[in-house]
Amino acid sequence: MEAVVVAAALGLLLLAAAGSSAGDEAREAAAVRELLARLLGPGPAASFSVSVERALAAESGLDTYRLSGGGPGAQVRVIGSTGVAAAAGLHRYLRDFCGCHVAWSGSQLRLPQPLPAVPEELTEATPNRYRYYQNVCTQSYSFVWWDWARWEQEIDWMALNGINLALAWSGQEAIWQRVYLALGLTQTEIDEFFTGPAFLAWGRMGNLHTWSGPLPRSWHLKQLYLQHRILDRMRSFGMIPVLPAFAGHVPKALTRVFPQISVTQMGSWGHFNCSYSCSFLLAPEDPLFPIVGSLFLRELTKEFGTDHIYGADTFNEMQPPSSEPSYLAAATAAVYQAMITVDPDAVWLLQGWLFQHQPQFWGPAQVGAVLGAVPRGRLLVLDLFAESQPVYVRTASFLGQPFIWCMLHNFGGNHGLFGALESVNQGPAAARLFPNSTMAGTGMAPEGIGQNEVVYALMAELGWRKDPVADLGTWVTSFAARRYGVSQGDAEAAWRLLLRSVYNCSGEGCTGHNRSPLVRRPSLQMATTVWYNQSDVFEAWRLLLKATPTLASSPAFRYDLVDITRQAVQELVSLYYEEARTAYLNKELVSLMRAGGILAYELLPALDKVLASDSHFLLGSWLEQARGVAVSEAEALFYEQNSRYQLTLWGPEGNILDYANKQLAGLVADYYTPRWRLFMEMLVESLVQGIPFQQHQFDQNVFQLEQTFVLGTRRYPSQPQGDTVDLAKKLFLKYYPRWVAGSL
Known part of the structure; x- marks a missing residue:
């Protein structure tokens, strides 16, 4: 039955x-x-x-x-x-x-x-109806500054990889602005509500408001133009664009216009105070709820048309005001009812992250209340982190609602070689064979793209396979040959080493966060453990360099050489940090100065030079994208500051510090390196003066450096400089023998 x-x-x-x-x-x-x-x-x-x-x-x-x-x-x-x-x-x-x-x-x-x-x-x-792409956060971490030329490339990539279901969320703030003006809000109140461009994803999910805004008028016009082109191209391929819908979050100013409405102020999010979080959630039974929801969807579909699938997330990383199943069911039903009032054929695409993120709150009764509040088949759930922590297993296939098995893989758009390829390979087939499975597709849902391309190549291929790849070793060997355009034994051996090490993460600890000390604010309590044998990374580095006479003309090879050199330096930073910490704890001043000096004055500057040799690793390119959206110098400075904040402090006080860390030339030189130098200087000073290291004082001092970078206006090169192969070889010849000899 x-x-x-x-x-x-x-x-x-x-x-x-x-x-x-x-x-x-x-x-x-x-x-x-x-x-x-x-x-x-x-x-x-x-x-x-x-x-x-x-x-x-x-x-x-x-x-x-x-x-x-x-x-x-x-x-x-x-x-x-x-x-x-x-x-x-x-x-x-x-x-x-x-x-x-x-x-x-x-x-x-x-x-x-x-x-x-x-x-x-x-x-x-294909074995399933859908091959899905994106995460709500991808819009901010990767797409935010894109022009049409970059969007065209991405939609081509999507089509070639068989993607037929994807978010299309650009331009929605322009529609919301129309709705809020119609409801009686002033332009000033609307401007105070929207976040800046680099933080819109969290404004859309109700996590944030106001921070790093307001949005210029030109932003709305350009995003409307982009959205029309994005939708037209997606639809021309037969893709299904997912449009946004009303999830229940409203500006506080709505209570001025409608003093009698019933709203709940949610708790704070992401270490922000209520100046920027604590969103207002309209009560599901309030008469204004269906009015706001239908007004938005009607205006949205009038502007953009519809393909009948809509995304909305009411409780993303926010604990609902009540755990009562009746409340959760009512809140869910209100969102769905507002959809079908405008579009009777509406299907709701829900990120299942909430069930995974707060499992202690979402017990069987609470999960059942949400999943049961929408008719079966009209709620399409993204099992967002299924390669690591699948939710379908503990919810009996989402209690009969269709779901998409997603690989999240990357958080914050971090650089760092990482993957759980065996889990990714086996996961979709296992989900299809699950008792009474309602799996309706596979998906790629990274928070940020442009990294670890082997992982996405496999996941895209699995969208068209009924069974897992039989031998990942053979598969990754072929991947390397295709990537470089020729079969080269050393390069292929390097990829097999990466497969068994950085791409072989398993268990609960397998998250796509790069937690390397290199990209974290220094302290004496930093973790350096990794799930793989670091020797495999160094050996893969050696093998790729050995392959340079044959492959150096391949842009993909040069990109990979930068990437694995970056990873090797990341490992070296951890090792020298451990050496410096041990020396400090043992009160060995000379050893501390040696290890700290190598880390902060040799390794990081050398890494910056390697990164500067490839266009994909330039802070200048990142910031030029942001500036390119502007119509004036004032706007360009505003967008650039948005981008700098996201990469580093994330909030005004380092609220989600280094979450979106990247290893980019310029960022390493002017952000990470000064932090490490200050840390080592204060450790040395602590030993010399015979007083304990004051982490709190360091945090205060280093915040000034971090803020100086964020508020800075220095322009960085947007064209590569230097030769990747020569720079990587110099680093290798200097540090690989020390690694082998164990004398770092």
């Missing part, structure tokens, strides 16, 4: 989303042909025939592609049931038949001539 209910719930979800495949077959095929021309150039693109035929998926109802043709004088024929399916089929051909590679850091697209033939017609259907 339960299996029947599960099937019915999934069927209802499919029915509700059936109208979301925007655009006809011809439009979607044209979109894929245009993608192909952007990717390969018009000449090579002419060697492919692309068409979209809905009938291809008639039997399964699931996205399907078919590959055939190729060989001397023959076109490669790609047919997809949707534009996304055709793009995924095209990517499959480029990857598996041509040895090509498409990635954020750059693509390797050397096509064999003639194009290889598909030996026999290949038909592939």
Whole structure:
């Protein structure tokens, strides 16, 4: 009986989303042909025939592609049931038949001539309805300063990786502004409510307000323009854009206009005080709730159209005001009712993070109240951190509501080699086989992108596989060959070492936070333990350098060489920090000065130079993106400060200090390095004077350095400088022998 209910719930979800495949077959095929021309150039693109035929998926109802043709004088024929399916089929051909590679850091697209033939017609259907992409936080950590050219690249990447469900949340503040003005708020009250651009994700989830705002008028206009282009391109591929909906959070100023409304002030969030958090939550039974919710959705869909799936998160990292199931059910039902008042076909996409983040609050009764308040099949839950802490297991497959098995992987957009590839590989298949499973898809939900591309390559591939990859060692070897465009034994051996070490995290401690001392405010209590053998990282570093005569011309290889050199230096920082701490505790002044001097005056400056040699690791590029959104110098300074705050202090007092840490040239030199120098100087001073180290005094002093960086206006290079290979070799030759000899 339960299996029947599960099937019915999934069927209802499919029915509700059936109208979301925007655009006809011809439009979607044209979109894929245009993608192909952007990717390969018009000449090579002419060697492919692309068409979209809905009938291809008639039997399964699931996205399907078919590959055939190729060989001397023959076109490669790609047919997809949707534009996304055709793009995924095209990517499959480029990857598996041509040895090509498409990635954020750059693509390797050397096509064999003639194009290889598909030996026999290949038909592939995805095992699930959805391949989802994004986290609400990705909008702020990675996308915030993007222009249309960068968005176009990303949507192409999404299509090639088979993504058919993705958030499209740009421009919503412009719509909210219209709604709030219609409800009687003043422009000043609205300006005081919105956060700055780099913190909008948390304003949207009700965690923050006001901080680092207000939003300029030009911001709203540009975001509206971007959103229209984003939606048009997503829909042209047959993707389903997820629009935002009203979750219940309102500006405090609404109580001035409607003094009788019932609101609850929530608790503080993220070490912010109520000047910036403690949002106001409209009571679900208040008559204004459906009015606000329907006003917003009506205005939003009038502006942008709809594909009938909406995202809203009422209790993200915030404890509800009551644990009573009746309250939680009412709060959930109110959000859903406001949706279906405007769109009877609405499906609610809910981030399941709340159940994972506060498991002590969300017991069976509380979880059941939320999941049961929406008809089965009309709530689509993202099991957001399933590769590490799956929620579907302890909620009986979300009590029959459809869910998407997601890999979160990265927090804050941190740099740092990290992954749980075995867990990622096995997880989706295990979820599909779970008793009475309501799994409706797979997803990638990183807080920040542009890192650890091997992890995302595997996850994207799993969206089209019914079974796990049989041998990850073989898979990662092929990944390296495609990435660099040639099979090179040393490089492939390096990747196998990384697979068994940094990419083999398992257990509860496997989170995508980079907690290296390098990127943390120094103290004597810093943890340096890692889940892998550091020797594997140093050996992989050696092997990549050994491969440079063959691979140095590959941009992807040079990027990886920077990345693993960065990781090796990160390991060295931990080791020299341990040496300095031990020396301090043993009152060995000379040893302290030696280790501290190497860390703060040799290692970090050398790291900054290596990072400066690659365009992907430049603070200048990061800040120029922010400045590029501005229409005046005053706006440029405002956006730049938003970006600097997010990378470092996060809040005015270091409220979520270093959460979004990055290892960027310029940031290492002018933010991390001064902190470490001050720390070592104060440790030395403590020993010389014979007084205990005062962490509180250090924190006060270092905050001045941190704030100086955030409020600074120094411009940083946005073009790479120096040769990656030479700089990495110098570092290697200096420190690798010491590592091997154990004489760091």
